[in-house]
Amino acid sequence: MMDSVLQAWVAFFKPLGLNYSFVMDPGELSAFGHGLLVTLQLCAWTIPVSLVFGVLIAAALTSGRPWLARPLQAFVEVTRNTPTLVQLYCAFLVLNMLITQKLGGGNPITPFAWVVIVVALHKGVFHAEALRAGIEAVPTVTMEAARSLAFSRRQILTQVQLPLAVRFALPALVNNLVDLVKMTAIASAIAVGDVTYESIMIWSHRDNVLELLLLILLYFGLLTWLVSVGGRWLEERLRMPGYGQ
Amino acid sequence: MANDLVLNAGRARPQATLPALLSAVLRDPWFVLLLALVALGVGWAVTGTTPAAVQALWHWSPALLRGLGVNIQISVLAMALGTIAGLVVGALSLSPSRVLRRLTRAYVLLFRNAPILVLVYFTTYVFPFELNLGGWNLPFPDWIKVVIGLGLPASANVAEIFRGAIQSIPSAQWEAAQSLAFRRTQIFRMIVLPQCVRRMLPSWMNLYASITMSTSLASLVGVHDLVDTATVASNTVARSDFTILVYFTLLALFFAYCYPIARWTRYLERRHEHH
Numbered sequence: 088m089m090d091s092v093l094q095a096w097v098a099f100f101k102p103l104g105l106n107y108s109f110v111m112d113p114g115e116l117s118a119f120g121h122g123l124l125v126t127l128q129l130c131a132w133t134i135p136v137s138l139v140f141g142v143l144i145a146a147a148l149t150s151g152r153p154w155l156a157r158p159l160q161a162f163v164e165v166t167r168n169t170p171t172l173v174q175l176y177c178a179f180l181v182l183n184m185l186i187t188q189k190l191g192g193g194n195p196i197t198p199f200a201w202v203v204i205v206v207a208l209h210k211g212v213f214h215a216e217a218l219r220a221g222i223e224a225v226p227t228v229t230m231e232a233a234r235s236l237a238f239s240r241r242q243i244l245t246q247v248q249l250p251l252a253v254r255f256a257l258p259a260l261v262n263n264l265v266d267l268v269k270m271t272a273i274a275s276a277i278a279v280g281d282v283t284y285e286s287i288m289i290w291s292h293r294d295n296v297l298e299l300l301l302l303i304l305l306y307f308g309l310l311t312w313l314v315s316v317g318g319r320w321l322e323e324r325l326r327m328p329g330y331g332q
Numbered sequence: 333m334a335n336d337l338v339l340n341a342g343r344a345r346p347q348a349t350l351p352a353l354l355s356a357v358l359r360d361p362w363f364v365l366l367l368a369l370v371a372l373g374v375g376w377a378v379t380g381t382t383p384a385a386v387q388a389l390w391h392w393s394p395a396l397l398r399g400l401g402v403n404i405q406i407s408v409l410a411m412a413l414g415t416i417a418g419l420v421v422g423a424l425s426l427s428p429s430r431v432l433r434r435l436t437r438a439y440v441l442l443f444r445n446a447p448i449l450v451l452v453y454f455t456t457y458v459f460p461f462e463l464n465l466g467g468w469n470l471p472f473p474d475w476i477k478v479v480i481g482l483g484l485p486a487s488a489n490v491a492e493i494f495r496g497a498i499q500s501i502p503s504a505q506w507e508a509a510q511s512l513a514f515r516r517t518q519i520f521r522m523i524v525l526p527q528c529v530r531r532m533l534p535s536w537m538n539l540y541a542s543i544t545m546s547t548s549l550a551s552l553v554g555v556h557d558l559v560d561t562a563t564v565a566s567n568t569v570a571r572s573d574f575t576i577l578v579y580f581t582l583l584a585l586f587f588a589y590c591y592p593i594a595r596w597t598r599y600l601e602r603r604h605e606h607h
Contacts, residue, residue, distance in 0.1 A: 161361070168541065168590040169583050170548035173559060177579045184572060265445070272447035276552055283450060296457040304446050304454075311445045 105298045115289050119299075122285030123306060129202060129271040129281060130310060134264055136207035141214025141260075145252075146244065148215060149222055166212045172273055175205045179277050202274040210267045214260055221256030222248055254325050261318030265311045272307070282306060362591065385573040389581060392565045396578075399558035400585055406479055406557070407544040413483035414543070415536070418490020425495050436491065443488035448481070448546050455481035456553040478550040486543050493535045497528040530604065537597040541590045548586070558582060 093110045100107050109115045144163070147155045166174070179201045187194045196204075225248050233247045253260075275284035286299040357363050376382040382390075425436035443451070455477040463470040501524050509519040551559035562582045566575045 164362075164591060164594075165583070165587055168545075168594055169586045170545035170559075172548045172551075173579070173582050173586060176559070176563075177583055180566070181576050181579045184575065188572065269445070269447040272449040273549075275449070283447075283453070287453075290457070296453075300450060300454050300458065303450050304442075307447055307450065308442075308445055 100298075105301070106295050107298050109289055109293055109295060109298075115293075118285045119282070119289060119302075122280060122282035125199075125274075125279065125285075126271060126281040126283075126306070126310075129199070129206075129274055129279075130268050132203045133207050133210070133267055133271060134314075136203055137210040137214060137264075137267060138260075140207050140211025141218055142249070144211055144215035145218035145222065148219055163212050163215065166209055171205065171209050171270060172276055174209060175202065175273060175277060178205050198277050198279050199274075202271070202277070202279055206267060206270050206273075210263050210270070213263045213266075214256075217256040217259035217263065218249075218252055220259070221252030221254070224255045225251045254327065257318065257322050257325065261315060261322075264314050264318065268310045268314055269307060383573070385571060385577045388565075388569045388571070388574045389577050392561075392569075392578070395561050395565065396558060396581065396585065399556065399561035400589070402475065402555065402557045403544065403547040403550070404589070406475055406482065406547045406550060406555075407540065409479045410482035410486055410543055410547070411540050413479060414486025414539075415490050417483065417487035419494055421487060422491035422494030422498075425491060426498060440488045440491055443485045444492070446485070448485055449549050449552065451484055452478055452481035452549050452553060455484075474553055475550065475555045478547070478553065478555055482543055482546055486539060489539050490536070493532050493539070494528070496535075497531040498524065500531060501527055534597045534601045534604065537593055537600070541593045541597075544590055544593075545586065558585065 093116075096110060097107050109119070144159060147159050148163075150156060179198060183194065183196065183201060186196065229247060229251070230243065233243045238247065271281060272283045274281040275287060278284055282303055286303055290296045290299050373382075373386070376386065421436050421439055424432050425440070427433065456474055459472060459477050459480075461472055463472050505523060506519060509523050514522070547557065548559045550557045551563070554560075559582060562578050566578050569575075569578075
């Protein structure tokens, strides 16, 4: 059944000049499928981790404590103004090397984890900027009201400021997440085995670059579309009368 | 209100005096950090106690700067290509023809939602390595393919920036100008476009900075850029302290190029808010 579907697939694209015969090779097909899965896993890990980083960075930046906010501000500037690939190299080739030297071999952090950490921190900075704008958009009257009702600082943050700020920041956050999905492609630079890396492995001896790239573009198109649909659903769900449109 | 923008465009800005400029620069922590590093380097050179890794970095610095030059060259050309193509696509996306609008929409969606790395692979491996133009065989080097690979997403973004800027001009201005007997091309050239340029500039600069950072991907398709040079240097010297130094120098070089652009962008955005 599966075989005949694949055969039909290959036969359908043959006249168009696209050679998808790699799907008939079980080894290459499973490698490609594994790549699809790894990219999905990267997104599934990076999205929540980046959001956590974003909330933490935004909270620190708006905490009003200079010893916390100043170094983080510097970190934000460096992260925003340097390429993610170079950050990944600094983390994977430098920090990873140092950790390995220190521990003498048994390094618990895999390349996959480094990609999650670097991309999540990078996008976390952008989430933080969006959240900060959202936090600043919370009306001061609301804050004063909360303070007059004897909410503590932490309560104001978690129960008043953040719920409102998230709603204000949601469109920007979804935009960042779409960017994040696209950014996971750099995992191929350190051989994590995502869809881009597995495709490079396949096309380097089959010479079917165009065919695979079309599949990759389609796959990323699907993922980014899913994220934006999810974002719109969330916006719809969280909509509060009187706030936003 | 919007007319003020046009009127103010030619207004002279107050000139900063040299001491004021100096103190402003000295208050910037990044500049102070740079000064401290230079002082440290001079101190090492004078006392002859420069660490071996720093000496190796000094030895490799011309190659690294040449690599940065390649990155800047790619970014400038990609941005030029992206701006020209983007303005055309953006203009077409405002056309009355529905087919054209659909097509430009698809173009923008495709190139904004594709990972830039995948586009770079696309142009590098799908395009031929030689162009055959009527008997002439023109070489088609990888770095030009990277320019195209970065120019495509840039053009999609410029198209969106342009469309947003045009649509942010209140339609009342068109009507007012029409009532003053301006022709359509005149309105566009003398009223709409000057305001659009000012509105587009911050986003355009943001895009340039992001394209510059994306040029680091060129190293993955074998272009000898800054990142590639750093990798070669790190493998050649093969000292772990040099590896640390060279990769953080890489970070610092990109930062030194992109951060002033970001600062200037923010300044322009703030100035725009006043109006």
